[in-house]
Amino acid sequence: MIELDDIQHYLLTRPNATIAQYNFMTFKSAEGGRKFIAALLHTIGTAKSVMEASETDMRWVTLAFTFNGLRQLGLDEDSLSTFPEPFRQGMAARAAMLGDTGDNHPDHWEDKMTSPDLHAAVILFARDQNERERCLKEHQQYLDQNPDVSVISTLLLEAIPPFDYIHEHFGYRDRITTPVIEGMGIEATPGSHPASKPGEFFLGYPDETGHTPPLPLPEILTKNGSFLAYRKMQEHVGRFRDYLKANGNTIEEQELVAAKLMGRWRTTGAPLVLSPDKDDKELGWDEKRNNNFDFGKMDPQGYGCPMGAHIRRMNVRDTKVSQIMNRRLIIRRGGTYGPYLPEDVPDDGANRGIAVFGGCADIARQFEFLISVWSNDLEFAELNERDPFTGLQDGTLDFKIPKRPIKRKLKGLPAFTNVKGGAYFFLPSIKGLQYLTTLK
Amino acid sequence: MKEHEWMVPKAVAIPKTSDALELGRYGPIWPKTPACYGFTVIANVIPGRAEVIRNYGNTITEALKADPTILAPLKLHYLRWVLFDNDTRFMYQGIFDTDFDKYTEDAISLFSASGIVTAFENLEGFPLDWRTNATAFIKFVRDHQCNSFLEYGEYPYVSADEIKKALRLKAAFAEMLDQMQ
Numbered sequence: 212m213i214e215l216d217d218i219q220h221y222l223l224t225r226p227n228a229t230i231a232q233y234n235f236m237t238f239k240s241a242e243g244g245r246k247f248i249a250a251l252l253h254t255i256g257t258a259k260s261v262m263e264a265s266e267t268d269m270r271w272v273t274l275a276f277t278f279n280g281l282r283q284l285g286l287d288e289d290s291l292s293t294f295p296e297p298f299r300q301g302m303a304a305r306a307a308m309l310g311d312t313g314d315n316h317p318d319h320w321e322d323k324m325t326s327p328d329l330h331a332a333v334i335l336f337a338r339d340q341n342e343r344e345r346c347l348k349e350h351q352q353y354l355d356q357n358p359d360v361s362v363i364s365t366l367l368l369e370a371i372p373p374f375d376y377i378h379e380h381f382g383y384r385d386r387i388t389t390p391v392i393e394g395m396g397i398e399a400t401p402g403s404h405p406a407s408k409p410g411e412f413f414l415g416y417p418d419e420t421g422h423t424p425p426l427p428l429p430e431i432l433t434k435n436g437s438f439l440a441y442r443k444m445q446e447h448v449g450r451f452r453d454y455l456k457a458n459g460n461t462i463e464e465q466e467l468v469a470a471k472l473m474g475r476w477r478t479t480g481a482p483l484v485l486s487p488d489k490d491d492k493e494l495g496w497d498e499k500r501n502n503n504f505d506f507g508k509m510d511p512q513g514y515g516c517p518m519g520a521h522i523r524r525m526n527v528r529d530t531k532v533s534q535i536m537n538r539r540l541i542i543r544r545g546g547t548y549g550p551y552l553p554e555d556v557p558d559d560g561a562n563r564g565i566a567v568f569g570g571c572a573d574i575a576r577q578f579e580f581l582i583s584v585w586s587n588d589l590e591f592a593e594l595n596e597r598d599p600f601t602g603l604q605d606g607t608l609d610f611k612i613p614k615r616p617i618k619r620k621l622k623g624l625p626a627f628t629n630v631k632g633g634a635y636f637f638l639p640s641i642k643g644l645q646y647l648t649t650l651k
Numbered sequence: 652m653k654e655h656e657w658m659v660p661k662a663v664a665i666p667k668t669s670d671a672l673e674l675g676r677y678g679p680i681w682p683k684t685p686a687c688y689g690f691t692v693i694a695n696v697i698p699g700r701a702e703v704i705r706n707y708g709n710t711i712t713e714a715l716k717a718d719p720t721i722l723a724p725l726k727l728h729y730l731r732w733v734l735f736d737n738d739t740r741f742m743y744q745g746i747f748d749t750d751f752d753k754y755t756e757d758a759i760s761l762f763s764a765s766g767i768v769t770a771f772e773n774l775e776g777f778p779l780d781w782r783t784n785a786t787a788f789i790k791f792v793r794d795h796q797c798n799s800f801l802e803y804g805e806y807p808y809v810s811a812d813e814i815k816k817a818l819r820l821k822a823a824f825a826e827m828l829d830q831m832q
Contacts, residue, residue, distance in 0.1 A: 297676070308674055420760075422783040531723040535760045575676045576756050576785070583676060584753045593812055 213394050213409045213416065217435045217640045220261035221273040221334065222412055222542045222570040223395070228336035230343045231368040231546060233566065234350065236360060237328040241285040241650070243359020244330065248274065248284075249648040250353050251333070257641055272350075273334035274644065275439050275568075275636035277301065280330030285650040286432070293427040294637070297574040298438060302633040309579060310587030310603045315630040321443065321562075322364035324632035329363060332441065332636055334568075366443070366566055371551040376478060379547055379565050380446040381627070383473055384480040384495070388502055388526065390540045402503030404537060412542055412572055413437055419537045424572070432647065435640030440541070440569040440578035443548075443632035444601075449558020451627045458621055466490065468621065471612050472599045474520030482522075487515035505529040513613040519596040524585045532592065539585075541569035541577050564628065574635055600628055661685040661807040665800050675752030677789050685804030687728060689746040694795045700773035701738035707770035708732065714765045721765055724757045725749075728811050741774060748810040751792075759788055 215223070238244030256264070256271035264271075276284070278299050282291055297305060303317040303325045311317060317325045335350065337343035354360055370377070377385050391399045393406040410418030415434035417423050427433045459465035470476045470490075474483055479495025484504040486494055494500055507529040510516055516523050527533055549563025571577035585591060586598040589608075596608055603626075610621040639647065663684045672679035681688070696704065714721060726748035733742040751758065762768040763782065771777050776795075778787035 305676075308676060420782060424783050531720055533724050533754070533757050535757055538756060538760070579676050580753075580756070588753060590749060593810065 213392070213413065214435055214640075215259040215262070216257050217642055218258045218413060219273055219638055219640065220256040220258045220271060221544060221568075221638060222437055223258035223392070224261045225544070226261065226271060226336045228338055229370045230337040230340065232335045232337075232343065232347065233366045233368070234333040234335065234362050235322060235324075235329055235364045235366075236331040236333060237326075237363050238280065238283050238330045239359040239361070241283060243357055244280070244284045245648045245650060247353065247357050247360040248644055250357070252641070252644055252648070255641065255644065271336060272346075273638070274331060275334075275638040276331045276647075277329055277634055277636055279327055281637065281647075283330050284647050286647075290428045290432075295427070295438075295574060297579060298635045298637065302440065302635050305579065309582045310597075311630050311633070313603060313605055314626060315603055317633075320630070320632045322366060322632050324364075324441075324443070324634050326363065329634060332439075332568075332634075366548050368546040368548050368566060371547050378478070380448050380549070380552065380563050381451050381469075382477050383469075383475070384478055387475070387480045388522075390542055400498045400502050401500070402505070404540060407537060407540060410572060411538065411540060411577075412570055414572055418572065419535075429646070432639060432643045433637075434642070436643050437570045437572060437638045438574050438578075439636040439638050440571070440574055441567070441632070441634045441636060442569065442630065443564065443566040444628045445562060445564040445631045446628050447558070447626065448552045448563065450625055452554075454625060454627070471517050472520060472610065472621075474516040474522035483516040483520070484510045485515075507531070514615070517610070517612050518592045519594045519599070519610055521598055521600050524591060524598050525581060525601070527585070530592075539577055539580055541571045541581065544568045544570065562631075564631065566632075568636070570638070596624075599624055657806045657809045659807070660803070660805050662801060662803040665798060665802065667798075667800065669798075675750065677752055677755055678793055680750045680752050681798055683750070683808065684799070684802035685807030686799075686802040687746055687748055687804070687808065687810070688750050689744065689799070689802075690751055690792070691742060691744045691797045691799070692792055692795045693740060693742045693797050694774040694776065696734070696739055696741050697773050697775055698739075701734050701741075704732075704741060704770050704773050705734060707766055710766040710770075722761060724754055725761060726754075726811065743771075748812070755789060756785060759785055 238247070251272060251274060254272040255274055261271055278291070278294065278301060291299070302309070303320070306312065306317050323329060333350065335346045337346050354362065371380065379385055388403060390404060391397050391406045392409055392412065394409065399406055408417050408419050410416035410423060414426055414436050415423065415430070455465040455468050458468045466477060470483055475481060476483070476486070476490040476495060479490055479492045480501060481491040481495035482501060482504055484506065485500065505528050506516065506523060527536055533539065545565060545567030547564070548566050550561050552558060552563065569578045582601065586601040587603055589595050589597065594611065596610055597603055599610055604624050606623045606625050608624055610624050612619040612621065665681070665684065669679040672681065674680070725745070728746040728748070731744040735742065759768070768781060772779065777791055778784055781788040
């Protein structure tokens with residue numbers, strides 16, 4: 212049985228927040244870091260406490276550490292060596308493999324993400340602006356009492372208008388497909404992945420193979436923990452809108468191009484496999500139907516959803532390219548940062564995008580596979596394409612839209628996004644956090 | 652693929668060192684050659700187990716009869732299984748269209764489902780906890796991999812999917828010509 216009273220709530224529940232702030236921290240001394248964790252412990256919600264809390268109770272904090280952070284807190288080298296290699300190396304060191312080259316190279320990353328002094332991430336949620344101010348003030352008080360801990364960068368995340376649906380800056384509806392975990396009492400919607408074994412996301416449990424992988428040491432620190440892959444992606448909204456206009460004469464044609472790139476209609480999320488020619492709001496918002504499709508049988512040639520569309524690359528469903536899709540899932544948490552760019556307003560050049568933590572039990576098998584292979588592999592489905600949103604683009608690749616009698620090619624796909632930061636974190640359980648405070 | 656590159660037979664000599672190679676999630680990636688991607692694993696057979704390995708020939712044949720798509724994610728052209736040196740050594744050679752690093756975990760899962768890995772349990776040094784220890788499995792494969800120093804392709808870089816597509820087209824043309832009679 213999954214230990215909800217020990218696991219941090221972050222990957223299991225979604226607080227009813229419209230604002231979040233990421234504080235990236237450095238510990239100048241081990242003792243200062245340990246004191247900071249001890250002081251913050253009572254604010255860190257377990258999955259159980261957050262699920263039982265009222266909808267307006269938003270005081271919960273999440274705390275996760277980089278490899279350098281665990282070392283700085285005093286974890287011994289023998290234990291550190293048992294953590295998986297991607298976590299030990301850090302995301303920036305694995306940039307070439309991930310496809311983070313050119314404009315996505317770590318040299319261009321922001322928020323001091325590549326600094327060896329990045330030790331921890333504190334994630335604060337708030338229901339509204341006032342609550343955010345209160346949380347930040349409280350967090351600042353902890354910091355004032357502890358000069359050995361400081362914030363090296365922050366990122367504010369805030370929902371953007373229109374507020375009637377959750378979406379990113381390009382306007383695509385988000386959070387339609389999310390993994391469900393066995394034993395949580397939530398049923399997967401029709402066509403979604405069946406509930407995953409807890410070990411796909413939390414250490415110390417059987418995963419989809421039926422076996423429990425060995426834990427990094429000590430077990431008191433790692434049992435009930437998870438790994439988080441952080442990714443900050445700038446979205447070039449003006450460039451995206453210009454591209455739609457250049458490839459569609461009417462609003463309807465532009466919406467179809469936007470839908471083809473994603474595999475779902477933009478504002479409703481209605482899947483192209485089920486509604487290939489026009490948007491269908493009712494379908495998009497019907498949880499019983501909006502995931503109830505496959506590719507292999509219902510759209511084998513990609514006449515509805517192109518082979519290279521984002522949802523067809525990142526969730527291959529019944530396609531034979533993989534038979535272990537159930538071992539590639541991540542739980543995404545995050546949101547949009549930067550100012551909203553209203554429609555018909557030229558791009559002001561402001562930094563805006565999404566900043567997401569992907570939770571998993573195995574960084575290489577889950578997160579890195581999704582980025583290095585399904586986002587960036589030119590050979591995926593023999594397309595000579597990369598993912599239009601999460602793949603590296605520089606204007607040299609096309610995007611093919613299967614169509615009778617002959618396919619349409621969207622020429623020279625520009626970079627709609629650029630990677631602007633990333634790091635690997637370990638998210639310990641409550642017992643794990645308590646253990647860290649006892650290190651000598 | 653460059654236009655009609657497949658028309659010109661090609662060979663590539665492969666350097667011994669892996670120092671300059673691109674790194675994948677689990678280590679260096681040997682580049683695609685005119686004979687596509689591939690690897691050759693050579694290991695010693697646990698004394699007395701050669702016949703057990705040989706019998707897996709039938710197990711895997713039957714598994715494929717039951718589900719001919721079972722190995723599809725590996726993007727294979729060919730698998731060759733060889734027992735040699737008087738049944739004391741075993742060679743497993745695969746030729747495929749994707750570098751092994753990309754679909755390593757799929758391979759482990761498929762090998763398991765199709766009985767391939769169970770055959771490997773009869774090799775010296777194979778980790779018996781491979782089901783839960785992907786890292787140990789990958790290490791065994793990498794430690795026992797013998798890289799080619801020369802690879803040749805009569806139709807360089809052509810993928811199995813492209814070959815199948817061409818044969819389907821040929822069949823479709825033949826059918827069309829029949830219908831025109």
